[in-house]
Amino acid sequence: MTRTRTAIVVGGGIAGPVAALALRRAGIAATVHESHATTADGVGGALGIAPNGRAALGLVGLGRIGAPMNAIVLQNHKGRTITEIRQPMEFSWRADLYRRLYDLTLKQGVQVHHGHELVDVRESATGIRAVFADGTLSEEADVLIGADGLRSTVRRLIDPQAPQPRYSGLLGFGAQVDGIGLPPTGDRMYMAFGRRAFFGYQTFDDGTGVWFANLPHPYLTWKEMRQTPNEEWLRVLGEAFAEDSVPALDLLRRTVPEDLITSGPMEDLPHVPHWHRGRMVLAGDAVHATSPSSGQGVSLAAESAVELARALRDLPHPEAFAAYEHARRDRVERVIAQAARTNSGKAAGPVGRVFRDALLPLFARLATPEKMAWQYDHRIHWDTPVAV
Ligand SMILES: Cc1cc2nc3c(=O)[nH]c(=O)nc-3n(C[C@H](O)[C@H](O)[C@H](O)COP(=O)(O)OP(=O)(O)OC[C@H]3O[C@@H](n4cnc5c(N)ncnc54)[C@H](O)[C@@H]3O)c2cc1C
Known part of the structure; x- marks a missing residue:
C-alpha cells in the first residue's frame, strides 16, 4: 500500500x-x-x-467555545409559539x-x-x-x-x-446588542417566521443579546451588500418587520449601525x-x-x-x-x-406564507429530537479502521 x-x-x-x-x-x-x-x-x-x-x-x-443554547422556540409573525424544539447547540x-x-x-x-x-x-x-x-x-x-x-x-x-x-433568495444580517432592555431568554433562541422576513434572537443575563435576520431580496454579492450603508439596511429590515409582533424592531433600534454584520447572500x-x-x-x-x-x-x-x-x-x-x-x-x-x-418557507410569497403557516405545526412535529437524531447524534469512530 x-x-x-x-x-x-x-x-x-x-x-x-x-x-x-x-x-x-x-x-x-x-x-x-x-x-x-x-x-x-x-x-x-x-x-x-x-x-x-x-x-x-x-x-x-x-x-x-460558545454559549450553550438548549432549545429553539419557533414562533409565527404574531409572536405565537408554535413549538419548542429541545436541542443542545x-x-x-x-x-x-x-x-x-x-x-x-x-x-x-x-x-x-x-x-x-x-x-x-x-x-x-x-x-x-x-x-x-x-x-x-x-x-x-x-x-x-x-x-x-x-x-x-x-x-x-x-x-x-x-x-x-445556488442563491436561496435570502440575505443574511446579524448583530450583537448591548442594553437590550428585554428579559433574558435563558438557554433558548427565539426564531420567528415574520410576514416578510425571518428573525432570530437570544438575550443574556448581562443585558446583551444577539439577533439575526434573513431578508428575501434579489441577489447581491457580499461586496455589493456592503456598498449600502448599515443605517439603510437597518431601515430596510425595520420595514420588513414593521407588521410583526416579535421584538425585531426593539433589537434593530438598539443596534449601533457600525455593529451590523452583513453576513452575505445565503447560498448552498x-x-x-x-x-x-x-x-x-x-x-x-x-x-x-x-x-x-x-x-x-x-x-x-x-x-x-x-x-x-x-x-x-x-x-x-x-x-x-x-x-x-x-x-x-x-x-x-x-x-x-x-x-x-x-x-x-423563509422566502415565501403571500400565497406560500398561507401554506407555510398552516403547515408549521406539522413541520414542528417532524423536528423532534428523535426525528432529528440522524443529524445530531452522528459520531465519527476515529479508532475504527476504514475499509474499502
Ligand atoms: C471570512 C469568513 C466569514 C464567515 N462568516 C460566517 C458567518 O458569519 N456565519 C456563517 O454561517 N458562516 C460564515 N462563514 C462561512 C463558514 O465559515 C463556512 O460555512 C463553514 O465554516 C465551512 O468552512 P470552510 O472552511 O469550508 O469554508 P470557509 O470558512 O469559507 O473557508 C475557506 C477559506 O479558504 C480560503 N480560500 C478561498 N480560495 C482560496 C484559494 N484559491 N487559495 C487559498 N485559500 C483560499 C478563504 O479565504 C477562506 O479562508 C464565513 C466564511 C469566511 C471565509
Whole structure:
C-alpha cells in the first residue's frame, strides 16, 4: 500500500485547519495555504455548532467555545409559539472559532502560510504542488485538499463544469446588542417566521443579546451588500418587520449601525458530481455548502475534514477518497436539502406564507429530537479502521 505521508491543505478557514489537525493525528504532515494576507480575526457573524460538529471538533482537540443554547422556540409573525424544539447547540462567533482553531494549529506545529492564493496545480506521478497567484509553487505533497470554501478554485480544477453556488433568495444580517432592555431568554433562541422576513434572537443575563435576520431580496454579492450603508439596511429590515409582533424592531433600534454584520447572500451547493480527481480532493463548503438555515455548516465541514483524514490514515489515496465520499455524500446532501426547504418557507410569497403557516405545526412535529437524531447524534469512530 502507498501510504499518504504529506498533504497540502488549501484554505485556512474552518475545514482547512480541522483537516490539518486531523491529518496530524493520523500521522500525515499537512501545511495550510490561505489566500488572505492576514488572519480573519474579528470577521464574520455567529454560527451554530451542533452536537455532531462539537464531537468532530473534540476529536482534533478543540473544547467548547460558545454559549450553550438548549432549545429553539419557533414562533409565527404574531409572536405565537408554535413549538419548542429541545436541542443542545453551541452558539459561537465565527471569529472566536477561527481564532481557537488557528491557535491550535500553530501550537501543534502545523505551518499556515498567508497570501498563498492557489490558482493551479502541478500533478505528477510522484506528487502534487500548488501554484500560487504570485507564480510561486508549494513543496510537493502526496495529496492536495481543497478546503477553499464556497467559491473553491480546487473544485473547478477537479471539474471545470462543477456547479456554482445556488442563491436561496435570502440575505443574511446579524448583530450583537448591548442594553437590550428585554428579559433574558435563558438557554433558548427565539426564531420567528415574520410576514416578510425571518428573525432570530437570544438575550443574556448581562443585558446583551444577539439577533439575526434573513431578508428575501434579489441577489447581491457580499461586496455589493456592503456598498449600502448599515443605517439603510437597518431601515430596510425595520420595514420588513414593521407588521410583526416579535421584538425585531426593539433589537434593530438598539443596534449601533457600525455593529451590523452583513453576513452575505445565503447560498448552498446541493450536489457536486466530482469530489476528487487524481491527488486532489474537496472538504467543507467547497464540496457541500449548506445554507446557514441548517445550523450545520461548520459541523458538516468539521465532520468531513476528520473523516477524510481517517480514510487517508488507513487507505492509499484513491481508495481513501472514494471511501470518504461514500461515507459523506448522502448525509451532507440530505442536510442541504432539508435546509433548502426551510429557506423556501423563509422566502415565501403571500400565497406560500398561507401554506407555510398552516403547515408549521406539522413541520414542528417532524423536528423532534428523535426525528432529528440522524443529524445530531452522528459520531465519527476515529479508532475504527476504514475499509474499502
Ligand atoms: C471570512 C469568513 C466569514 C464567515 N462568516 C460566517 C458567518 O458569519 N456565519 C456563517 O454561517 N458562516 C460564515 N462563514 C462561512 C463558514 O465559515 C463556512 O460555512 C463553514 O465554516 C465551512 O468552512 P470552510 O472552511 O469550508 O469554508 P470557509 O470558512 O469559507 O473557508 C475557506 C477559506 O479558504 C480560503 N480560500 C478561498 N480560495 C482560496 C484559494 N484559491 N487559495 C487559498 N485559500 C483560499 C478563504 O479565504 C477562506 O479562508 C464565513 C466564511 C469566511 C471565509
